[in-house]
Amino acid sequence: MSQHQNRGLGGILLSCLVFLACAGGPETRPPSVDGRSIWEESGRPAPAGLMACLKRAEDLWSQPIPSCDPSNNMGCLGKVLNSWLITQRRELEVLEKELAALGKADPGQTLAAVIILAKSYDLMAHKLRSMPVPQSLVADLEMARIFRLALKRSTAPLRQKAGAYWKQCARLAEKKSEAWHAECSAQAASVDKEMATKLIN
Numbered sequence: 001m002s003q004h005q006n007r008g009l010g011g012i013l014l015s016c017l018v019f020l021a022c023a024g025g026p027e028t029r030p031p032s033v034d035g036r037s038i039w040e041e042s043g044r045p046a047p048a049g050l051m052a053c054l055k056r057a058e059d060l061w062s063q064p065i066p067s068c069d070p071s072n073n074m075g076c077l078g079k080v081l082n083s084w085l086i087t088q089r090r091e092l093e094v095l096e097k098e099l100a101a102l103g104k105a106d107p108g109q110t111l112a113a114v115i116i117l118a119k120s121y122d123l124m125a126h127k128l129r130s131m132p133v134p135q136s137l138v139a140d141l142e143m144a145r146i147f148r149l150a151l152k153r154s155t156a157p158l159r160q161k162a163g164a165y166w167k168q169c170a171r172l173a174e175k176k177s178e179a180w181h182a183e184c185s186a187q188a189a190s191v192d193k194e195m196a197t198k199l200i201n
Contacts, residue, residue, distance in 0.1 A: 031046045031050060033115055034119075038180070039112055040173075047109060049102050050102060050109050053095060056091075057095060057119070060088060060120060065127055066079065066084055110172060111169065111173060111177070115169055117165045121159070121165065122159065128154075159191050163188055163191030169188075
């Protein structure tokens with residue numbers, strides 16, 4: 001084989017590799033939440049807009065609540081509510097509008113969108129509920145219990161919002177995904193049970 005032919009063959013191989021790299025890039029990765037695919041539209045890849053929204057949601061999920069100075073736990077609590085929570089809510093509300101627009105333009109994206117939003121609101125509530133009891137209250141078991149109960153009640157709207165999305169997910173997934181139908185139904189039932197207790201426990 002001549003040197004000219006070698007160069008020609010090398011160019012063809014390089015073109016093929018470039019094509020395969022583009023075709024098999026991150027865009028083809030099925031979007032997933034907790035290791036489970038949220039894209040049930042077989043025959044077409046997940047749209048770039050949905051993938052971008054999921055990435056932003058994952059960034060929100062990864063943001064921890066700021067750590068507190070043990071000597072000033074109550075001051076830290078105010079900092080969390082005035083900065084972390086406000087920022088999280090604002091970014092989540094923007095994401096919520098964008099996902100709603102995606103679902104309206106393409107109903108095939110609605111199931112994935114509601115799963116992302118249900119997870120987002122639920123995780124925000126759980127993060128806040130996991131905040132440590134302020135050092136000044138730790139020694140007083142009754143005050144510590146009241147603090148925990150106050151956190152639970154104050155995050156009830158987040159859980160209710162998540163519950164509404166879990167229910168919507170259960171309806172949408174009924175004929176699309178047995179796994180997500182079961183998961184979303186269980187999560188919705190968990191929220192309903194919590195709300196039925198009137199947050200006494």
